[in-house]
Amino acid sequence: MSFSSEQDPQTSFLSLPNGCLCCSILEPGITAIENMVAQRPEGEKEVDWVVVELTGVADPAEIAKSFWTNEEMGGMLRLDGVVCVVDTKNIIQQLEEDEKANSGNECARQIAASDVILLNKTDLVQDESAFQQIEQRIAEINPISLFRRTHRSAVDLSNIFGIGGYSTNESSENGTKGKAHIPASIQAIAEQRTHEATTDHAHSHQHVDSSKKHLNGIGSYVFDLPVLSKAQLDSVETFLQALHWKNRIEGVQSGKANDEQVDERSRLVVLRSKGLFVDTEGDVHVLQGVRDIYELNKLDVKADDLEEEHPGSKLVVIGRNLGSRDVWLKGLRMTCGLD
Numbered sequence: 001m002s003f004s005s006e007q008d009p010q011t012s013f014l015s016l017p018n019g020c021l022c023c024s025i026l027e028p029g030i031t032a033i034e035n036m037v038a039q040r041p042e043g044e045k046e047v048d049w050v051v052v053e054l055t056g057v058a059d060p061a062e063i064a065k066s067f068w069t070n071e072e073m074g075g076m077l078r079l080d081g082v083v084c085v086v087d088t089k090n091i092i093q094q095l096e097e098d099e100k101a102n103s104g105n106e107c108a109r110q111i112a113a114s115d116v117i118l119l120n121k122t123d124l125v126q127d128e129s130a131f132q133q134i135e136q137r138i139a140e141i142n143p144i145s146l147f148r149r150t151h152r153s154a155v156d157l158s159n160i161f162g163i164g165g166y167s168t169n170e171s172s173e174n175g176t177k178g179k180a181h182i183p184a185s186i187q188a189i190a191e192q193r194t195h196e197a198t199t200d201h202a203h204s205h206q207h208v209d210s211s212k213k214h215l216n217g218i219g220s221y222v223f224d225l226p227v228l229s230k231a232q233l234d235s236v237e238t239f240l241q242a243l244h245w246k247n248r249i250e251g252v253q254s255g256k257a258n259d260e261q262v263d264e265r266s267r268l269v270v271l272r273s274k275g276l277f278v279d280t281e282g283d284v285h286v287l288q289g290v291r292d293i294y295e296l297n298k299l300d301v302k303a304d305d306l307e308e309e310h311p312g313s314k315l316v317v318i319g320r321n322l323g324s325r326d327v328w329l330k331g332l333r334m335t336c337g338l339d
């Protein structure tokens with residue numbers, strides 16, 4: 001059944017038998033979406049979730065940022081996360097074509113901004129090794145999103161709702177094993193394997209030299225940091241401020257990222273950041289960042305509550321023109337006094 005909004009007759013709603021209410025809007029801005037919720041037909045129930053389907057060329061990071069900012073200003077909607085449906089069979093070719101065309105890299109940007117990635121059309125990729133190759137390529141762009149393989153996008157709704165992709169303050173909730181409830185998206189940061197450790201006290205890990213891929217395109221780095229003193233944690237915050245607010249790598253003069261002469265297209269851009277920092281008191285601080293905004297908050301849980309056995313600190317950065325990993329390592333070491 002379809003309805004027109006009383007306030008705005010241009011806005012029409014379609015009520016589906018499964019309880020969903022659909023509405024098409026031209027600009028998926030936060031105000032338009034809040035208006036849409038407010039204008040829903042009389043008698044419609046409270047709204048549990050709003051799902052916004054963006055066009056194929058939209059930049060979800062920008063839109064996620066506007067939602068997140070609005071939430072901080074007391075908006076009525078809370079940003080849960082970004083879900084990306086990938087045509088698994090064609091994704092590698094699409095990424096390569098985008099790179100060759102030197103286009104806006106929409107495909108990579110959408111993967112970069114996602115908290116959950118549905119690898120759809122599994123029926124068209126039968127070979128497990130092909131799957132793994134595709135997953136690895138996607139993980140090079142975004143190592144922290146949760147992957148789900150799907151056929152016709154069928155997925156348990158708990159995998160796409162309540163994912164806490166932007167959560168930094170999940171309160172503890174004792175489960176049966178006495179462990180606190182930590183959203184999967186935060187746990188995923190703890191479980192990240194680095195490509196290379198920032199300290200000599202390293203971990204066994206898969207070494208992926210992705211520095212070449214990062215020179216021009218969109219890519220990511222995962223950094224392992226040790227348990228941090230309060231002073232080092234403050235320094236990490238200084239590093240994060242420079243990174244998000246000025247697109248600079250603190251602690252180093254050199255490197256493409258810090259070169260003011262570099263043209264706009266080649267400059268460092270942070271698309272998404274996540275982190276988990278454990279301090280010497282056993283407290284856990286979670287970082288969520290998108291573009292030029294970030295939030296760093298202490299969780300209500302202690303490091304021992306994380307499923308990972310020896311949780312150190314982790315920083316994950318996804319962006320464009322990240323440049324050399326060595327420059328990042330040097331900057332982090334200098335800023336945090338890790339040498």
Ligand SMILES: Nc1nc2c(ncn2[C@@H]2O[C@H](COP(=O)(O)OP(=O)(O)OP(=O)(O)O)[C@@H](O)[C@H]2O)c(=O)[nH]1
Pocket residue numbers: 056120121122123124150151152153
């Ligand atoms: N083989 C196969 N085909 C699928 C699967 N899921 C979707 N399709 C087909 O893929 C085509 C595109 O599906 P859509 O759901 O319209 O994809 P979309 O990207 O949302 O399309 P637009 O919104 O129009 O951009 C349709 O012909 C679907 O039937 C799948 O798991 N396997």
